[in-house]
Amino acid sequence: MNNSRIGAPIEILLVEDNPGDVRLAKEALKENKVRNNVHVVEDGESAMEFLRKQNKYQNAPRPDLVLLDLNLPKKDGREVLAEIKADDDLKRIPVVMLTISKAEEDIIRAYDLHVNCYITKPIDLDQFMKVVRTVEDFWLTIVKLPPK
Amino acid sequence: MKTKFQTYLRISALLTVSIGLVVLLGWYLDILTLKSVLPGLTAMKVNTAVCFILCGLSLLLFQVKPAIVLASYLKQTSALIVIIVGALTLCEYLFGWDLGIDQLLYKELSASTDSSLPGRMAFITALNFLLVGLSLLLLYRAKLLRTSQAFLLIVVFNSLLALMGFVYGVESLYGIYFYSAMAIHAAMLFVILAAGILCLRPEQGLMELVTSDTFGGVVVRRLLPAAILVPFLMGWLRLFGERAGAYSTEFGLALFALSNMIVFAILIVWSGRHLHQLDVERKRAGVALQEREKMLEALFEHSPDAIIVVNQEGHISRVNRLAENLFGYTRDEFIHMTIETLIPERYSKNHVHHRSNYHANPSSRAMGTGLQLYARRKDGTEFPVDIMLSPVETSEGSVVTAVIRDITERKVAEEKLKITLEDLGRSNKELEQFAYVASHDLQEPLRMVSSFTQMLERRYKDKLDADANDFIGFAVDGANRMQVLINDLLMYSRVGTRGNPFEPTDMNEILGQAIANLRVAIEESHTIITNDELPAVRVDAAQIAQLFQNLLSNGIKFGANNTPFVHVSFSESSDEWVFSVKDNGIGIAPAYYERIFVIFRRLQTKAEYPGTGIGLAICKKIVERHGGKIWVESELGKGSTFYFTIPKPKGEYRP
Numbered sequence: 168m169n170n171s172r173i174g175a176p177i178e179i180l181l182v183e184d185n186p187g188d189v190r191l192a193k194e195a196l197k198e199n200k201v202r203n204n205v206h207v208v209e210d211g212e213s214a215m216e217f218l219r220k221q222n223k224y225q226n227a228p229r230p231d232l233v234l235l236d237l238n239l240p241k242k243d244g245r246e247v248l249a250e251i252k253a254d255d256d257l258k259r260i261p262v263v264m265l266t267i268s269k270a271e272e273d274i275i276r277a278y279d280l281h282v283n284c285y286i287t288k289p290i291d292l293d294q295f296m297k298v299v300r301t302v303e304d305f306w307l308t309i310v311k312l313p314p315k
Numbered sequence: 316m317k318t319k320f321q322t323y324l325r326i327s328a329l330l331t332v333s334i335g336l337v338v339l340l341g342w343y344l345d346i347l348t349l350k351s352v353l354p355g356l357t358a359m360k361v362n363t364a365v366c367f368i369l370c371g372l373s374l375l376l377f378q379v380k381p382a383i384v385l386a387s388y389l390k391q392t393s394a395l396i397v398i399i400v401g402a403l404t405l406c407e408y409l410f411g412w413d414l415g416i417d418q419l420l421y422k423e424l425s426a427s428t429d430s431s432l433p434g435r436m437a438f439i440t441a442l443n444f445l446l447v448g449l450s451l452l453l454l455y456r457a458k459l460l461r462t463s464q465a466f467l468l469i470v471v472f473n474s475l476l477a478l479m480g481f482v483y484g485v486e487s488l489y490g491i492y493f494y495s496a497m498a499i500h501a502a503m504l505f506v507i508l509a510a511g512i513l514c515l516r517p518e519q520g521l522m523e524l525v526t527s528d529t530f531g532g533v534v535v536r537r538l539l540p541a542a543i544l545v546p547f548l549m550g551w552l553r554l555f556g557e558r559a560g561a562y563s564t565e566f567g568l569a570l571f572a573l574s575n576m577i578v579f580a581i582l583i584v585w586s587g588r589h590l591h592q593l594d595v596e597r598k599r600a601g602v603a604l605q606e607r608e609k610m611l612e613a614l615f616e617h618s619p620d621a622i623i624v625v626n627q628e629g630h631i632s633r634v635n636r637l638a639e640n641l642f643g644y645t646r647d648e649f650i651h652m653t654i655e656t657l658i659p660e661r662y663s664k665n666h667v668h669h670r671s672n673y674h675a676n677p678s679s680r681a682m683g684t685g686l687q688l689y690a691r692r693k694d695g696t697e698f699p700v701d702i703m704l705s706p707v708e709t710s711e712g713s714v715v716t717a718v719i720r721d722i723t724e725r726k727v728a729e730e731k732l733k734i735t736l737e738d739l740g741r742s743n744k745e746l747e748q749f750a751y752v753a754s755h756d757l758q759e760p761l762r763m764v765s766s767f768t769q770m771l772e773r774r775y776k777d778k779l780d781a782d783a784n785d786f787i788g789f790a791v792d793g794a795n796r797m798q799v800l801i802n803d804l805l806m807y808s809r810v811g812t813r814g815n816p817f818e819p820t821d822m823n824e825i826l827g828q829a830i831a832n833l834r835v836a837i838e839e840s841h842t843i844i845t846n847d848e849l850p851a852v853r854v855d856a857a858q859i860a861q862l863f864q865n866l867l868s869n870g871i872k873f874g875a876n877n878t879p880f881v882h883v884s885f886s887e888s889s890d891e892w893v894f895s896v897k898d899n900g901i902g903i904a905p906a907y908y909e910r911i912f913v914i915f916r917r918l919q920t921k922a923e924y925p926g927t928g929i930g931l932a933i934c935k936k937i938v939e940r941h942g943g944k945i946w947v948e949s950e951l952g953k954g955s956t957f958y959f960t961i962p963k964p965k966g967e968y969r970p
C-alpha cells in the first residue's frame with residue numbers, strides 16, 4: 168500500500184528528551200512489521216537542524232514521519248511544530264504530537280499550528296505500544312502521502 | 316395664636332363691610348333703625364357707611380396673597396379714597412366750604428333734625444377715617460408701623476369718647492366737634508375695625524407688648540381692658556343710680572371710688588398671683604434648661620470624637636477637648652484659626668471651594684465620600700481621618716459641625732489585613748500552581764516506573780519465579796494507583812486555577828449531562844434517578860456538571876443493594892438556592908459528616924468501594940468557588956442527602 172518506496176526503510180524522526188520514552192518508542196517500533204529507521208534528537212533546535220540538514224545532520228535523511236514531544240529543552244514542541252508548518256519545504260511532513268499533556272489548551276494550540284494529529288501518551292505499556300504501532304501503521308501504510 | 320388673630324381680623328372686616336351695607340340699605344329703604352339704631356340718635360351718614368365698606372374691603376384684601384397685583388392695587392385705592400373723603404370732609408369743617416361731597420351719593424330729602432349740614436359725616440368721624448385710611452396705607456412700611464398703630468389708638472380713643480357720651484348722655488362728648496355727632500354704631504364699628512387692623516401685625520410695633528408672653532405682656536393684657544372698661548362701667552352705674560335718685564352725688568362718688576378700688580385690688584392680686592406663678596415656673600424651667608445645657612455641654616466636651624464647629628467663612632468657633640488633644644492646638648488658638656489650617660496644604664486650597672459648595676447645599680453627610688482624608692496637627696504631622704459634617708442653624712448664622720475621627724489605627728489594621736490577604740492569595744496561587752505542576756511533572760517518571768516494570772514482565776515473565784511476578788504486580792499496581800491519585804490531584808487543583816466565568820445556566824441541562832456521563836454506572840446498578848424541575852443559576856457549567864456527577868456517582872456507588880434511587884431537588888430562599896441530592900444508600904455516621912469532604916479521606920475499604928477519596932473534596936472546592944456551602948445529612952443504612960448552596964447575586968440577576 169505504501170507509495171513508490173517499497174523496500175526502502177521508513178525514516179522516523181523522534182524528538183524526545185526523555186531516554187525512557189525514547190526507549191519505549193523504539194521498542195514499540197521494533198516490534199512493528201514495517202522496516203524503519205528511528206532517528207532520535209533530544210531538543211527542538213537539533214530537530215530543526217536535522218530537518219534542515221544543518222551542522223552535524225548534513226547527511227540526515229528526510230523523515231517520513233515526525234513524532235514530536237511537547238515539552239522539550241531549548242526550543243519546545245510548539246515552536247518546532249510552528250517552524251515546520253511555516254517552512255514550504257517541510258510542511259508536508261506529517262507531524263504527530265506525542266505528549267503526556269491532556270490539557271485542552273495544549274491540544275487546541277497544537278491543531279491551530281496545523282499538527283497532523285495529537286496523541287496523549289497512554290500510561291499503560293500495552294496501550295502505549297499499541298498507540299505507537301497504530302500511528303506508524305496509519306501514517307505509513309494507510310494514508311496516502313505526497314511524494315518526497 | 317396667629318390664626319386667632321386672623322379669625323378676628325376677618326370677622327371685624329366682614330362686620331364692618333356688612334354693617335356699612337346694612338346702613339346703606341337703611342338709607343335707600345328709609346328704615347330709621349338701620350340708620351341710627353334708636354330713634355332720636357344720630358344716623359350714620361351714607362359717606363360714613365361707604366367709607367366703612369371700603370375700609371373693611373381693604374382689610375380683607377390684606378389677606379389675599381401679595382402676588383395678586385389687582386388685590387394690592389384695590390386695597391390701596393380703597394384706603395386712599397377713605398383718606399380723601401376724610402380729609403375733604405375735615406376741610407369742609409375747617410374752612411367752611413361745601414365741596415358737594417356730602418350728598419354726592421344720596422340726597423337727604425329734608426334737613427335732618429340732628430344736623431344742619433345734611434349728609435355730612437361728623438367731624439370726628441372724618442378724622443377717624445383719615446387716621447384709619449392712613450394706618451391701612453402705612454401698616455406695611457416697617458418704619459411707620461408704630462405711627463400707623465398709634466393712629467389706630469387715636470381712632471379707638473375718639474370712638475370710646477363718643478360711646479361714653481352716648482352712654483352717659485353727655486352730648487358734648489359725642490358731638491363736641493362742631494355740629495354733627497358720630498352715630499353710635501359708627502363709634503362701635505371704629506373700635507372693632509381698629510382692633511381688626513391691629514390684628515394684621517399682632518406681634519410687631521406697639522402690639523408686640525400686648526401679644527408677647529413676657530410679664531409685661533401679661534400685665535397689659537389683663538389690666539388694660541379692665542382699666543378701660545371698669546371705670547367706664549362703674550361711672551355709668553354711678554350716674555344711673557344718681558339719676559334714678561337712689562343716692563346723692565357724694566355717696567355716688569364714694570361708691571364709685573370704692574368699687575373701683577375693690578375691682579382693681581382683686582384684679583391686681585389676681586394678676587400678681589398669675590405672674591408669680593409664671594415667674595416660679597420660668598425659674599424652674601431656667602434651672603432645667605441650665606442643667607440640660609450642662610449635659611449637652613458635657614456630651615459635646617466628652618464626645619469620643621473630636622468636634623469642631625465652623626462658620627460659613629471657615630472660622631472655628633467651638634471645639635471640644637478631644638479636638639484639642641487630636642490637633643495639639645489649645646482652645647484659644649483654635650478660635651483664631653480657619654478650618655483650612657487643619658488640612659494638609661496640598662488639599663487646603665481646594666477645601667475653600669468645597670466649603671462654599673457645601674454651604675450652597677448643606678446636608679448631614681460624610682465628607683469626601685470614597686476619598687481618604689488627612690488632617691494636619693499643630694506640629695505639621697498628618698493623620699488619616701473620617702469626617703462627618705452636619706449643618707446647624709444658629710442665631711449667629713449657619714454653622715457646620717465637623718465630627719472628626721482619627722482612623723490611624725484602623726488604617727494600620729486595614730493595611731496589615733490587606734498585606735495578609737495579598738500574601739494569602741499569593742501563597743494560595745503558588746500552592747495551586749505547585750499542585751498543578753507537580754502532578755503534571757510527576758506523571759513522567761511514574762510512567763517510566765510503570766512502563767518499564769511492565770516491559771520487564773513482558774520480556775522476562777517466563778524466566779522469573781512466582782515471587783518476582785508478584786513483586787512486579789505490586790509495583791505496577793502501585794504505579795497505576797499513584798497515577799490515579801495524581802490525576803485526581805490535578806483535577807482538584809484545576810477547580811481553582813482553570814475555572815470558567817459564571818454564566819446563566821439551566822441546571823436541568825447540567826444535571827442531564829452528569830446523568831449522561833454516568834449512563835453505564837446507572838444501568839449496571841439499576842439506579843433510578845429522579846429530579847425536580849431545577850432553576851437557571853449563574854454558575855461555571857462545567858464545574859457544576861462535575862459536582863452533580865460526583866454526587867450522583869457517590870449515590871450510585873454507595874447505593875442500596877436492591878432498589879437504589881437518587882433524587883435531586885432544590886429549594887430557595889431570598890439569598891440563595893439550596894440543591895440536594897438524596898440517596899437510599901449505606902449512609903454516613905455523624906462523626907464523619909465533616910471528614911468526608913477532606914481530600915483523600917475515605918470511609919470504606921478500596922476492595923468494597925473503589926476510589927481515591929477526592930470526589931467530595933472536589934465538590935467542596937467547586938461549591939466554595941461559587942460562594943456556597945456543602946454539607947451532608949444522613950442516617951446509617953437509610954441513606955444520605957447532600958446539600959449545596961449557590962448564593963443569589965444581589966439584585967442584579969433573576970432567572
